[in-house]
Amino acid sequence: MSDIFLFNKPFHVMSQFTDSDGRATLSDYIRIPSIYPAGRLDYDSEGLMILTGDGELQHQISHPRHKLNKTYWVQVDGDIDDQAIAALKAGVTLKDGPTRPATVHRIIEPSNLWPRTPPVRFRAAIPTSWISLTISEGRNRQVRRMTAAVGYPTLRLIRAKIGDWSIDNLAPGEIKALTIGPEFKRYRTRNAQKPTQSQRNTRTTTRRKRSS
Structure with missing residues (x-):
């Protein structure tokens, strides 16, 4: 034990x-x-x-x-579209090589989410959206680099499961x-x-x- x-x-x-x-x-x-x-x-x-x-x-x-596997709740800058979701699922190419396929789907903001201090800075004219992303790798700042690679920078990142x-x-x-x-x-x-x-x-x- x-x-x-x-x-x-x-x-x-x-x-x-x-x-x-x-x-x-x-x-x-x-x-x-x-x-x-x-x-x-x-x-x-x-x-x-x-x-x-x-x-x-x-x-x-x-x-x-x-x-x-590690599952993350990810708030991204912009209303993430189906093309970006599909790219994340298939794996995206980063500077240190392609990522493995990931499990990705849109979610609403988790109901048990706590306020962040300091809060995320929002832009009034640009919406944000949430995804759940599960990966089996652990590269340096991998999730942030993945969402940036498909055009949706990460605003807030919470690891929900290991x-x-x-x-x-x-x-x-x-x-x-x-x-x-x-x-x-x-x-x-x-x-x-x-x-x-x-x-x-x-x-x-x-x-x-x-x-x-």
Whole structure:
């Protein structure tokens, strides 16, 4: 059995416990010793983080190989159209390469959404809209770059789920403890990303070199 902690990170909080520039950090909200984030969340993004003191579990949750989907609520600048939604679903090409296909659909503003401090700046003549976007990658500022690539810059970004864990009933700045049992190992194995043919070929070549 291992404990994890679900934390709803507020806006403009670093996803670490110290900061040399004096910005707000996890230590302003979390007083539990010897736990660490399993993955990061941008300073200007909000929502779910998972922390644990179990190093192996931390790796299992955060490593891209284990393919835990992450779902975001995204407020974008403009009334996003079907063409942009289709492009996000298919995968868009960024500077560091194409993204994997994503699960995307329009949503109304979530009813359990909290006010952001400071609030998003709105332009009276330009509407905004919301989407739910689920990805299985974790590139730097990926969601923001994806929506910008299809012509709809992100105004507000909230991570709502990681795998089966969500921010339901968790207010900004709140933390909740959960116990993870053997079922997570089965879940992880079932959802682990299978190696590609080129990766299998590379492993075979490596083994041959080591044996020669």
